Amino acid sequence: MKKKSFTLLLATTLAGSLLCSSCIGSFGLTNKLLTWNKGIDSKLVNELVFIALWVIPVYEISAVADLFIFNAIEFWSGENPVADAGSSKTIDTANGIYTVQTNEDGYSIRKEGEDETVDLIFDGRDKSWSVEANGENHKLFRYTGDGEAVVYLPDGQEMNIELNSAGILAFRQAIHSYSYAAR
Numbered sequence: 695m696k697k698k699s700f701t702l703l704l705a706t707t708l709a710g711s712l713l714c715s716s717c718i719g720s721f722g723l724t725n726k727l728l729t730w731n732k733g734i735d736s737k738l739v740n741e742l743v744f745i746a747l748w749v750i751p752v753y754e755i756s757a758v759a760d761l762f763i764f765n766a767i768e769f770w771s772g773e774n775p776v777a778d779a780g781s782s783k784t785i786d787t788a789n790g791i792y793t794v795q796t797n798e799d800g801y802s803i804r805k806e807g808e809d810e811t812v813d814l815i816f817d818g819r820d821k822s823w824s825v826e827a828n829g830e831n832h833k834l835f836r837y838t839g840d841g842e843a844v845v846y847l848p849d850g851q852e853m854n855i856e857l858n859s860a861g862i863l864a865f866r867q868a869i870h871s872y873s874y875a876a877r
Contacts, residue, residue, distance in 0.1 A: 721760040
């Protein structure tokens, strides 16, 4: 009877954590595994590795670990334990080549041929993002936790927006109006 009660308690706790957390999570471990597999040059070898990782249950194990462990840690602590901190990617755009470095608290962006970086920094204490460039730090926005964000406009004013398409549209219109007023 005790084993049955423990199993029921464990199942209820896990179900409750999934149903009440309202957090999908980033599935960092599974996505890293998929990205690595997609990076294989040969389509045939890529497909064989993909099938083998399903048969051996590597994908299943990584998904379960993400679902029950890493996503829960990410939800409650605000930090992803399998984040890509320290990795960098090069992006070739029409305006130049940029290197994006992933840091523990955000990103550093540097244009090829230039010494200055632009840092996007996440502050977990108030769930805000800011930009740091040329020795100056400007807060961009912060999440309020109730489906809204507070966006900091260039003139120092704050604007509450809903995190949906209507809220984003309202913010775009405000920025558009601000850019015309600044001219």
